[in-house]
Amino acid sequence: MKLFEMKMPLSEALAIAVIGISVVIMILALIAVFIILLSKAVRLVEGLVKKKVPASPAVTPAATQSVPEGINSGDVELIGTDEKTAAVIMAIVSEKCGIPLNRLSFKSVRLMDNDEKGGNK
Amino acid sequence: MEVLYETLLDVTWSQVAMWAIGGLLIYLAIAKEMEPTLLLPMGFGAILVNLPHSGAAGVIEHLFDIGINGHELFPLILFIGIGAMIDFEPLLTNPKLMFFGAAAQFGIFFTLCAASLLGFEINDAASIAIIGAADGPTSIFVAQVLESNYLAPIMVAAYSYMALVPIVQPPIIKLCTTKKERKIKMTYKGKTVSKRTKILFPIIITCIVGLVAPDAVALIGFLMFGNLIRECGVLNSLSETAQKVLANLITIFLGITIASQMKADEFINKETFIIIILGLVAFVVDTFGGVMLAKIMNLFLKEKINPMIGAAGISAFPMSARVVHKLGLEEDNQNFLLMHSIGVNVSGQVASVIAGGLILAFFR
Structure with missing residues (x-):
């Protein structure tokens, strides 16, 4: 390796860096949105299931939360x-x-x- | 007697230097308790393979061939253990923390440019950059897949800086934040996540990442498999084994296997020195990136975020989160940031794996 002898033009390196960090942010944003949707969907399904099941055990909401x-x-x-x-x-x-x-x-x-x-x- | 003399006369100055480096790693592991699980085996292994005509070199190289060279077995299996150790709940209750994990990967891409400018081949520059992931198994995986010539210095730098997080991060965090910002208190809402969500999370994340960044699927898949074992609730014995026995076994072999690459003639050169410096740069820029994102977000948020939690976005888990928590307590003994910083730290773990996969997609 020879120091300071670039193997990739600076412009290309910068482009890869910008694209790379942008893609990481986008994927993580996608995952964040997915987490929110998943939590809502699971809560909705659990709510529906609870409605169907007769409310026999007396559990106070404060205790469960x-x-x-x-x-x-x-x-x-x-x-x-x-x-x-x-x-x-x-x-x-x-x-x-x-x-x-x-x-x-x-x-x-x-x-x-x-x-x-x-x-x- | 002649054999003894021959062996003694074959000792080179660079081998002696490697003994000193091995000794230093062992000292840091024992006296300073810096990542002792890895630095100690690596230090001892460095001495072992640098004895003239070392009879241990063969077996250690064989371990390297089957454990790292062959499909990166050790780092991937270690990820099962790490996945079983991680509780994603703080992240699931506050998904916006994901963005800090992303910002704290900035060091990877900055270091990629820097290494490329310094004249490293593209595959080596990309492998060096991944030190900024602050994630040992990911560093090994990427460097090995990209067939980097600098596997040993990359691994030594990655693990050493992870061990040095309590020393490297605080000055950078303090430099980037004001006292007032460090005193910002964040309320913890203490929401709970249903078991179904915790079970579905690892499965669906694997699918999403697999579809978007297929090169990261081995890393994220093994990490999430470990997490699924933990969260499913019916494999407690397997979960405990993955967290303790499996992770410990692989760690023992991984440390000493890495040492096979620390032979004096390949390790002591100017490139190693530059890689060590670049590794530090990656960690510093990661920390800077995370803190700065939090500061930028504060410009738009009503409920301010303590910008220090951004620094926990590097995936040195859970050390980085603890560092941020301690800094918060230093400023105000009632400022508990642990739950927030752990959430950011966990998102950093996911982000670093995704960044590793992207680097592979770009340069494979």
């Missing part, structure tokens, strides 16, 4: 803290430990008083 699939909400006792803060704390613990949330079990999330130190919760 807040708990992701495969994650057991369990019975976390919240003491002096709200659900949102508890969710953030649990997510941080999962991230820091490198253990997925569905494999962790939390017993309680408690706001500590200023004079309380340590405490392995």
Whole structure:
């Protein structure tokens, strides 16, 4: 290889670069549109199926929305803290430990008083 | 005794240099924990094949012939494991993140021009450019299919820079963003995706990419096959095996096999040095591209995006997402960007495979 001895004209290289990145963007845009359509279609089909099936099990919508699939909400006792803060704390613990949330079990999330130190919760 | 002297006298300075490079890779793997799964086998392999009259060279070359030379078996099988590890949910809940993955491939095409300008043959320039995909298996696959003469330096550069993401990316991100921009908080809506969508996603993506960029179908197909095993819900044992045992086994062989290409007489030259520099350029431009797209999008969006998440569009998964998350916390300890950056990072994985397929379509 001889340095700076071009094997392809700059104009051609630039054209390939522009076409290349444009095609990548176009394919990904196509996939993004497809994801949106797929999600809508699946939701529609699932909605139709649910309508046909008699609504026997009493499941509250709030519970189904807040708990992701495969994650057991369990019975976390919240003491002096709200659900949102508890969710953030649990997510941080999962991230820091490198253990997925569905494999962790939390017993309680408690706001500590200023004079309380340590405490392995 | 004579044999011993002969072997000692046959040691060349370039072999000693390769021992030093091997030692450096092992040091980075152990002391700095930089991609130890690959840098350690590569480092040890570099020492192994550079011993005079090395008896190990034959077996390692055989591994290379069957695992990489023959239909790029190792990188493709590794993709099954990677696919099984990836959760596409953050991307499925927010598909517009796809665009960041695309923007962060800009380094590939910039480096293609740069390598071509520097005088590399077209197939070599394209193979060097793919270092910017920040994706080891894709780099190996493309360089091998294009029959590049610089497979070893390309692989070393690709894996080394992936390991160096926490060092390479933060200064570029900080240079491209203001403190105010880095403090932008993004709300996470926490939407869930149905199981049906998760199952259909890998199948249909394979079909779309296969129809639009057939050269990428081996890469995307194996990646999505691994993901389908994960998401189908009835193959948990296979999914665990793919994520752990299979990925680990292939990684062990891949690292030491790559080393077969690190022989002193082929590795120590000015081209290797230039490729290492070009690899760095590719990573820097990738990061720049992702951040800049986010900044441009912010001009039109009501709800602003933290431009740092654009940098996670390189497919160094999940390291790049973690880097962005940490930078967000550095600016504001309540700024949690992880879910957004993981989504961008996952889209980068898909984008890098598509870019690899395009490069193959252009230059095969």
